[in-house]
Amino acid sequence: MTVGHSLSIEDRVRAIVTAHDGERGRLLPILHGIQAEFGYVDEAVVPVLAQELNISRADVHGVITFYHDFRKAPAGRTEVRVCRGEACQAVGAENLMAHAQRRLGVSTGETTPGGDVTLEQVFCLGNCALGPSVQVNGRLYGRVGTERLDTLMAEADAR
Ligand code: FES
Incomplete structure (x- = not known):
């Protein structure tokens, strides 16, 4: 799914969440989707995901830090x-x-x-x-x- 870049970060994150609607264990694929979209998983997405998925910010954080796949800042050249x-x-x-x-x-x-x-x-x-x-x-x-x-x-x- 391509998300238009004129949308705000929150809207882009919500669109990724919506794309995984109804999936079990969807936090991981959503985080992969966010990394594919933005190149990294920004701190700012944590509260949005917590709210959208109805889980705590600590839970979102825990998954991001547990898996080494997720970059917390843009990658170097x-x-x-x-x-x-x-x-x-x-x-x-x-x-x-x-x-x-x-x-x-x-x-x-x-x-x-x-x-x-x-x-x-x-x-x-x-x-x-x-x-x-x-x-x-x-x-x-x-x-x-x-x-x-x-x-x-x-x-x-x-x-
Ligand atoms: S353990 Fe390094 S390539 Fe498999």
Whole structure:
């Protein structure tokens, strides 16, 4: 469903809620819909969802923070997702993530000042045999070490 951008944020959120009318467990698909519509889940949607779904703001918050899928601020121009799934952990994913955090000066889920890079974690990219796996702007890379990660980030930044 396409929602016209001349509508207010609240109206756009309500339209997404309406699109999932009658579904069981609809908060998650609604939140995915909001992220698809706005690029992230803004704090301002919490009271609207609480009211529309007749649940507490704390419940909405709980779901947003529990699932790592939801971004709380607009993403940077480059999105780096480091896999922390079991198979990747066994071949150095934690080291890779720590390196990315140091290098970018951000924690997981944050964006560098200026909006250049957002660092995200995922828990499997379906590339387990070739870990550590990393996705940069939607492209998957395997056997990524710290140097390769630096190169990938620099290349993405140069585009
Ligand atoms: S655990 Fe990293 S790709 Fe599957």
